[in-house]
Amino acid sequence: MHVAPENLYWNCDPAKFTFSTTEELDPLDGTIGQDRALTAIDFGLGIQDQGFNIFVLGEAGTGRYSTIRKMLETKAAQEKVPDDWCYLHDFEDDNHPKCICLPCGKGKELHRDVEDMVRRLAEAIPKFFESKEFEQQKARLADQYQEKNRELFQGLEEEANRDGFTVQGGDGTLIIVPLNQDGKPLSKDDYEKLSADERKYIDGKAAILKDRLNEVLQQARELEKVLRETTRQMAKDALMFAIGHLFEELEEKYRDYDKVLKHFKDCKKDILYRIDEFRPTPPQFAQFATQAGTTPKEESPLERYRVNLLVDNSCCQGAPVIFETNPTYFNLFGRIEHIIQMGNAITSFRMIKAGSLHRANGGYLVIDCRELFANPYTYEALKRCIRNHEIKIEDMTEQFRMMAFVTLKPEPVPLNCKIILIGPARFYYLLFAMDPDFRKFFKVKADFDLTMDNTEENIDKYARYVATRCRKENLLHFDRTGVARFVEYAARLVEDKNRLTSRFLILSDLIREAVFYARQSGKNYADASHVNQAIEAKIYRSNRVEERNLEFIKEGTVLIDTDGAEVGQINGLTVIDMGDYSFGKPARLTVRTYLGKGNVINLEREAKLSGPIHDKGVLILSGFFGSRYAQDKPLSLSASIAFEQSYGGIEGDSASSTELYALLSSLSEVPISQGIAVTGSVNQNGRIQPIGGVNEKIEGFFNLCRSRGLDGRQGAVIPIQNVKNLMLHEDVVTAVRKGEFHVWAVSTIDEGIEILTGIPAGEKKEDGTWPEGTINYLVDKKLQAYSELAHKQGGGNDNQGKS
Structure with a gap:
């Protein structure tokens, strides 16, 4: 049947709009046409059970990111601000820093207070050791020690004098020396002159006094030890008295936080334990240490008392x-940084840095699935975090290093975060099929559709979308004709009068481009002419290959006829997809039939230029011929089918009806009009099935016919199911309205062959024969002749077909 001009295009009537320009409209609140996805996202955000994380799937430009951002920001604003997280030094195990959580804002406050305390400690402790009071107390204890020490040695000296001995010191040692009658030390010569009994007496006394000297020395050492301990304890007590108020202030402020109080307690114990490290180093020793090769700038002991504010909310x-x-491993899960000193990698708990999971803890984390899989180890680590409910900071590169560095094993942070992955549909289904963990951890699927229903409600939302985009980007607003043309283009993008596209990325660009041309022409608003100009300009930027193909046909390099009639030759319609642009391209298809064994030879398949779907379409033709014509005789037919001047791959079954028409023409020897092009797939019963790219196919053939001159007999045959997909260019609609071009819609092969040949197809009679002079009669007659000839030559198939 002829398709009426009004069915070739869906018009959005500007008169239906109640506004003059989009400036009058309220901004759009929400997402258009994604009710299923919005319901899934709302469910996923609301349910708090384990594993109900969300995977948002759909094509780019359908509003996935903007929708999830808006919904998350709305929901998150109504929720509680999560706790702050800090890392503290573990005084029991230096390599395992401890994490603590504090109410929002308290972490930053604690960090600031501890920084102030450390600064004051750094000032107070050196002043304490250099103070006169400390020196006086230390001197007083030293004097007491000297007095007791002097008493010890004075008693020893008196005891030795009574026995005729004296105590002398030399080279850091004390010795017992006998005295002569003049009270002077006895020389070695005088000692030798003494009698044996006298020497024996002196030696005995000397032995006793040496034992006594050892006792006194031991007591002196004990006194020195007591002095050191007393001095150290005095220093501890005095130091804690001097700095204790710094801790008391904070302990009172943070009395409700046990872990903070324990940290302050551990800090005080550590200060007293390391008290000698806080003593000022004498200049001569500092100079000696530098010359010995040690680093001149060592970390202060006070650094361990600081707070690493990991997450500040x-x-x-x-x-x-x-x-x-950029979901790299370290960006997601955090890192432990190092600094190089004297060739060594040094780290500390203050060099632990938070990742996105830490910052999103208590809230929501959104990750692009493609970016996630582009970074090694991140997906598996993310699943571990979800499985164990904790964020563990590890040095991922440690296993690949030849030498082990000093590193830390921080205490894991508990994880409470809703994770949203965004990616193409193929990623979702691949993960669901191949990864058992995926279906446990991402139980909510939010599927963004590419299209929506063409309803008055959605059209109104389209208009508000235009208004919102114009306000947001400070663009010129659209009048009602511009909005109507904009909506029509949305229907063209999906090739369906009853649906509109959801790819707002493309539509946003159209708005900007139309406004560009409106401003260029000095208009205050963008109207339909500017939208058309933007569409045509975009086509012109992209259709170089299309125009070159058309030139090849016009100049005769590629052979396509648009007038006359030929047997076994027909114009098929194909679509070339360039990625950003697709266009229709006519293609000549020829068929040759001859006596054979029922084989249909697809030359594209033999040359390995066709895909499996195209091959299947050709094989269906054998089923059609067997069902219709081989119920009373064997099918003794062979045929070859070829797309002429086709040098690339061919895929799809939209040419199967075209091939069948050419086969019927070849067998009936009835020519096909070359001014008519055909598209559509066919089943074994001869019914025409819908195809894709119908608008591009018709427009491609129309452009060729127009370039050669329209004669009123040219047109295109399409499946009847594709009438609802027609959103043809205005030039095509105008030509059809004038009768210069035609579009026919058919539901069966018989309808199509009548249009192509002008001869009735014919309906089968009750006796199994066909009306004389019809296409089916001529085909059946030729096949009967083939069968008889094959039987005479002994090469036919004598088996009768069965219905």
Whole structure:
């Protein structure tokens, strides 16, 4: 049947709009045409059970990111701000820093207070050791020690004098020396002159006094030890008295936080334990240490008392919403940094840095699935975090190093975060099929559709979308004709009068381009002419290959006829997809039939230029011929089918009806009009089935016919199911309205062959024969002749077909 001009295009009537320009409209609140996805996202955000993380799937440009951002920001603003997280030094195990959580804002406050305390400690402790009071107390203890020490040695000296001995010191030692009658030390010569009994007496006394000297020395050492301990304890007591108020102030402020109080207690114990490290180093020793090769700038012992503020949520107005655009391992899970000193890698708990999971803890983390899989180890590590409910900071590169560095094993941070992955549909289904963990951890699927229903409600939302985009980007607004043309283009993008596209990335560009041309022409608003100009300009930027193909046909390099009639030759319609642009290209298809064994030879398949779907379409033709013509005789036919001047791959079954028409023409020897092009797939019963790219196919053939001159007999035959997909260019509609071009819609092969040949197809009679002079009669007659000839030559198939 002829398709009426009004069915070739769906018009959006500007008169239906109640506004004059989009400036009058309220901004759009929400997403258009994604009710299923919005319901899934709302469910996923609301349910708090384990594993109900969300995977948002759909094509780019359908509003996935903008929708999830808006929904998350709205929901997060109503939720509680999560706690701050800090790392503290573990005084029991230096390599395992401890994490603590504090209410929002308290972490930053604690960090600031501890920084102030450390600064004051750094000033107070050196002043304490250099103070006169400390020196006086230390001197007083030293004097007491000297007095007791002097008493010890004075008693020893008196005891030795009574026995005729004296105590002398030399080279750091004390010795017992006998005295002569003059009270002077006895020389060695005088000693030798003494009698044996006298020497024996002196030796005995000397032995006793030496034992006594050893006792006194031991007591002196004990006194020195007591002095050191007493001095150290005095220093501890005095130091704690001097700095204790710094801790008392904070202990009172943070009395409700046990872990903070324990940290302050451990700090005080550590200061007293390391008290000698805080003593000022004498200049001569510092100079000696530098010359010996040690680093001149060592970390202060006070550094261990600081607080590493890992996550600060003090500025949040609700739950955090983090979009991680570069989900590397370290960006997601945090890192432990190092500094190089004297060739060594040094780290500390203060060099632990947070990742996106830490910042999103208590809120929401959004990750692009493609970016996630582009970074090694991140997906598996993310699953571990979800499985164990904790964020563990590890040095991922440690296993690949030849030498082990000094590193830390921080205490894991508990994880409470809703994770949203965004990616193409193929990623979702691949993960669901291949990864058992995926279906446990991402139980919510939010599927963004490419299309929506063409309803008055959605059209109104389209208009508000235009208004919102114009306000947001400070663009010229559209009048009602511009909005109507904009909506029509949305229907063209999906090739369906009853649906509109959801790819707002493309539509946003159209708005900007139309406004560009409106401003260029000095208009205050963008109208339909500017939208058309933007569409045509975009086509012109992209259709170089299309125009070159058309030139090849016009100049005769590629052979395509648009007038006359030929047997076994027909114009098929194909679509070339360039990625950003697709266009229709006519293709000549020829068929040759001859006596054979029922084989249909697809030359594209033999040359390995066709895909499996195209091959299947050709094989269906054998089923059609067997069902219709071989119920009373064997099918003794062979045929070859070829797309002429086709040098690339061919895929799809949209040419199967075209091939069948050419076969019928070849067998009936009835020519096919070359001014008509055909598209559509066919089943074994001869019914025409819908195809894709119908608008591009018709427009491609129309452009060729127009370039050669329209004669009123040219047109295109399409499946009847594709009438609802027609959104043809205005030039095609105008030509059809004038009768210069035609579009026919058919539901069966018989309808199509009548249009192509002008001869009735014919309906089968009750006796199994066909009306004389019809296409089916001529085909059946030729096949009967083939069968008889094959039987005479002994090469036919004598088996009768069965219905």
